[in-house]
Amino acid sequence: MRIYPTMELQDGRCVTLDKGRLDAAMIWHVDPIETARSFAAAGAEWMHLTDFDAIEGRDTNAELVEQIIRAAEIPVQLGGGIRSRxxxxxxxxxxxxxxxxxxxxxxxxHLVKELAAHYPDQIVLAVDVWRGQVMTEGWRNPSAFTPEAFLEAFADVPLAAVIVTDIDSDMEDLEAQLGLMSGLAASSRTPVIASGVVRTVDDISRLAYIHNISGALVGRALFRKTLDLSEALNVATRAHEPVAQLQ
Incomplete structure (x- = not known):
């Protein structure tokens, strides 16, 4: 399973959100470019970057995003406000x-299917779930889709991955969160990247054994230091290693 250390940007600063509330972001006083470099230094093979200003229709982080892409030393998976060809x-x-x-x-x-065909393995579908509905416009508006129907609509599309985000991830019932991930991963023909469910290294261990979960976005836990990136990468890498049987 692959760990995607995750950075979220707002007004040029690293932030994290509580249940998707853009108006109540927690600001982390770290340098975004150096933080991206630290992900690579810890051994990450990819990083995930979300531009919250772009979600609001502003391009104020565009130059910084370009700098991160150039400086990160690992491939960047970018989301946030990308709503046109x-x-x-x-x-x-x-x-x-x-x-x-x-x-x-x-x-x-239809456009997304066309883009995925033109850019195979470079288009990722975001399935942001709130109370059983897929949300759009930065998690603010419900769509007409259930997550299962949304996945089925793109079942035969050559997507790189599907990111499933449990927006209500602060609820205490972790079993319910993992149940959501497990159910959607089982119905997806594309490998699923879990988002919003990792707080500690134990959560990574549990995700690693859910069928069709190929990775996890990890952001807030890294900034809050409830999870060490090197340890997370090690646990994810070793999760399926064969164990010698004692004679």
Whole structure:
């Protein structure tokens, strides 16, 4: 299983959100570029980057995002406000490894299917779930899709991955969260990256044994230091190693 250390940007700063509330972001006083470099130094093979300003329709972080792409030393999976063909093509031309689309997929699924065919293994579908519905527009508006129907609509599309986010991830019932991930992973023909369910290294161990979970986004736990990235990477790598049987 692959760990994607995750950085979220707002007004040029690293932030984390509580249940997707853009108006109540927790600000972390760290340098975004140096933080991206630290992900690579710890051994990460990819990083995930979300631009919250782009979700709001502003390009104030665009230059910083480009700097991170150049400086990270590992491929960047970029999401946030990418809602047109031009935006997808722009960021791929700028060097991102993958582009994440959610609202665009709900609005214009045919375009996303076309883009995925043109850029195989570079388009990622975001399935952001709140109380059984797929949310769009930065988690603010419910779509007409259930997560199961959304996945089925893209079942035969050559996507790089599907990111499933449990927006209500602060609820105490971890079993319910893992149940959501497990159910959606089982119904997806594309490998699933789990988001919003990792707080400690034990959560990674549990995710690693869910069928079709190929990775996990880990952000807030890293910034809060409830999880060490090197340890997380080690646990994810060793999860399925064969264990010698005692004679």
């Amino acid at each position: 031009e935006n997808v093509e722009r960021w791929i031309d700028k060097g991102v490894g993958r582009v994440v689309v959610g609202t665009l997929a709900a609005r214009d699924p």
